[in-house]
Every structure is written in structure tokens, then in C-alpha cells.
Amino acid sequence: MKRRPFLTFSDVAVYNLKRRPFRTACLVSLVAALAFVLFGGSLITYSLINGTEGLAKRLGADILIVPKGYDQMVEGILLRGEPSTFYMNADWIEKISALEGIRAVSPHLFVASLNAACCSVPIQLIGFDQETDFIVTPWLRTALPGELGDDEIVIGGSVSGRVGDKLMFFDRSYRIAAKMENTGTGFDASIFMNMNAARRAAGDYGAKGGPSLEGENGENASREGASTPPEESISSLVVLIDDGLTAAGMTRKINNTFGYGKSGIVVVPTKTIIGNVSGGLRALTAFTAVLVVILWILSLLVLTIVFSVTLNERKQEFGILRSLGITRKKLIALVFLESGTISLTGAAIGVFLSALLILPFRIYIQETISMPYMQPSLGKLLAIAAASLFLSFATGPLASLFSSSKMGSSDAYVVIREGGL
């Protein structure tokens, strides 16, 4: 085995850094802060973009129709999975279908569970019509062969249980027929069932003390739906319009036909929901980008100044090393090794801490931001980490470029004389 030399070139760089522990710690912290913000900002921004794209894919409708005053609740269900129960009359299916320019209409029924065995917080149950549905069914097919029975459910990615397990809602047992992938939207915390099962659950909900469908106008019950019997209730309509028509135009048409504000319904173009999310996302992305650029320039500037001052102070040392026979190239390499060690250590610490803080708190971040949030796959996560590590690491060698080139251009004699020897 080859014997390790007593003092290697990299040992010299490490000893030089150890000689000034406070300065080294400050520089490492600066690069760590840069890497932390770079990786954290990129990860959160990427997750939000991922979530918004997921939402756009899942919301395959052009228009949503909900009872008047409940448009915010639908947004809460879709974006954050906030459980709500509200109803409107099912005759809207026929009224809307009869309009010219409507390609497809499908109803949804939203029921908030009270307590479930899996979880002590209410959960959103969503009933959908399997014959007309074009939003849920297309992505259920990947997980569920065949039709859903009345005692079968499909659970979102964040809901407990495995396929074949049973879950209790309103004292009824439901078999989990399939589980969805995480989408970063409110659907992750929802449970899907066929329309019959959802209507039965809505009846159970009223019987168990939730706002009644038939009489009491509870907090969550629609003004119109409060007097609607469960067999004829729906919560929202998802609508597809003919090609060539715009959602805004169709919204105007529906409002004109049924009377804006008098009909008891609100027409929400889905682009408005996605647009609201995208607007917030654009502001956040711009803020993160500006913060990262400012921090990067600041780090580069501070490191350049510190390296320049340090190398100026060490002129004697470099002069002696040159007179001992160390080449100019080797000296420059020593400076790069020192700055590289500082920036690599800082970058690794920053990326590690950022990952440690952001990855486990996925759900908390999603709820705080109130936007669709889906963390990237492992491969993409590693790519973001590698890019952040490289950009942060590059700061050190880049910062020492100026001073090392200046040092490399002077003669040993001049360096020693200037150093005062």
C-alpha cells in the first residue's frame, strides 16, 4: 500500500482555514445561507408549479356551476380539501344541458364527513355520476377496473387505508376499491363514491346532526338546497363547452338566460381558479428569483472582498512559498482549494438543512400557502439539489478568481519585498 505523505497539498489548505476559525465559519455560513435559500426557494417554487399543473390537469372542465355564495367553498375543496356540504337542485343538469354550445354536463355532490375511524377531523366525500363524469372517472380508471359499487370508495393520496380495507362514515362501512396518487390538490384529502352512495351519505349527514337537506337552513346548507329533497340534490355542475366558444362567453350566456344574481347559482370559469393560483405563483416565483439573485451577488461580493484582503495579508507567506520552489500554478491552486473547501462545505450544509426543514413539512407548507403543492420526484429533487450545490459551490472559486490572478502575475521577489521581508 502506498504510504500517505505526512503533509499533503490539501492538508495545507485545511490548516490555513483552521488557523482562522472565525473567518472560516463566517464564510461557510454565508455560502450555507445562499445554498439554503437557493435550494429551498427552488424546491418550493417547483412544488407549486407542479401542483398548479396537477390542478389544471385534474380540473378538466371549462365551467363550474355552484349555488350562489358557495364559489369560495368550491375553491377551498379543490385547492385545499376543506370539507363543505351544500346543495342545489338537480334540475339544473337539464337546464344547463339544454343550452346551445354545451358539450357535456356532470354533477358532483359534496358531503363533509363528521368523524371517521381513520381520522378525527372531517373529510370531504365527493359523489360523482359515473355515466356522465369526465373529471374523476378518467383518472380513476388507472386505479380502478370497473364501476364503483354503493359500498365502495376511492380514497385520495393523503387518506389512510389500503385497497380492500374498510372505512366507516356515518356508521356505514365502505370498502376501499382504489387509492389515488398524490396530486397536490384538495382531491388528496377527499373520498370519491358513486352518486347513490353520496346521496345516502348526505341523508346520513342530516340525520347525524349536519345541516338538514329538508328543513333547517344550517350554516353550510345552500339557501336553495335547504328545501331540496336528497334524491334531487347536487352540489355543483362541471361543464364542458363546445370548441370555439369561450368560458367567459358561456358564463355571460348562462347569466343572461337565467338572470344574473336571481337564479341562485354562480358560474365560475375554471380558468379563474387556475388564474388566481397562477397569479399568486408568479408573484412568489419572482420574489424567490430576486431574493436568490441578490443573495448570490452579495455572497460573491463579500467573498471577493474577504479573499482579496486575506490574500493581501498573506503576501509574505506566498513569497516564502515561492522562494522555496512552489510554482505560481501551485499557489493559485492552493487559493482555489481553500475557497473551494469553504464553498463546498457551506453549500452542502445549506442544501442539507434546507432539505431537512422543507421536505418533512410538506403538508404544513401546503396548508400555509393555501395553493396546490406537490413535491417533485426523487430524481428531480436530486437534480435541484445538485444544481443548487453547484451554483453555491461556484461562488467561492469565482470570488477568488480576481485575487488569485493578481497574485499569480507578480514575481516572488516583488511579493516578498511588498510583504516586508
Added chain:
Amino acid sequence: MKNRMISGLGAVVMGSLIAFGPQFFFEICKPMANGRWMKCHWTGQAEIGVGLLIVALGVLLLLFSSEKVRLGLSLSLAFTGGLALAFPHALIGGCEMATMPCRKVAFPSLTVIGVLTVVGFAVNAFYLHRKRPMQVPMQVPMQIPMKARQS
């Protein structure tokens, strides 16, 4: 002395957070409507034991000056940190719904503290291992070539 204070106090703080965090700061889920506790409650109870063990090891770290003893204590702290991680993620677990308070805040906080304990004390053990008196080679007597010696 500096290492002893930082690592010892660090262990006391980490242990206290592991033991009492789920009880007071980042709370686990409340009992269900029927009064039954969910799994995360028992994880919180187990973490009290592990956290107090880490505090005790941290106090020992403050008391002993021998680097060999502190090396052993740091290694045991790293493994105990691993145990603090294992309770919520493998040995007991918690509520399966990701939006429940335990999964949203308490377990992620325990993960951060547990990983910092494992990594921090593994690094400290490595540092103490490297710091132990180095085998400095004796000064090698100048090798005089045989021919020169004869002449």
C-alpha cells in the same frame, strides 16, 4: 472544554425537545370523540423516555472530560437519536391521514430534531476520534549513505 459545553448543552436541548415537544410545543392529536387515543399518542409517550435518555447522556457529556468517554457518549447519542426517529416512522407510527396534526407538525419536527441529533453526534464522535493524540512520527534520524559513513 468548548466542545464539551456545546455538545453537552446541545444534547440537553435536543432531548428536552424530543421529550416535551410533542406534549407542549408541536402537539400530537387529541383523543377521538369516543375518548380513545390514536397511535400518535403512544409515539409521544415513547418519545418522553427517549428524550429523557438523551438529556441524561447530555448531562454525562457535560460532566466527563475524558475524550474517550465523550466519544462513547456521542456514539450512543447518535444511536438514541436514531431511536427517536424510529418511533414515529417505523416502530409505532401515527395517524395515517397526512393532514392530521401529528403528521403535519409533530412528526416533521421530531424528524428534524432526530436527524440533527444523529448527524450532530456522529460528526462529534468523528471529531473526537480524530482529535485523539495523533501518532506523530518520531523524528527520523538523518539517513547517511553507507558509502559516506565508511569514508
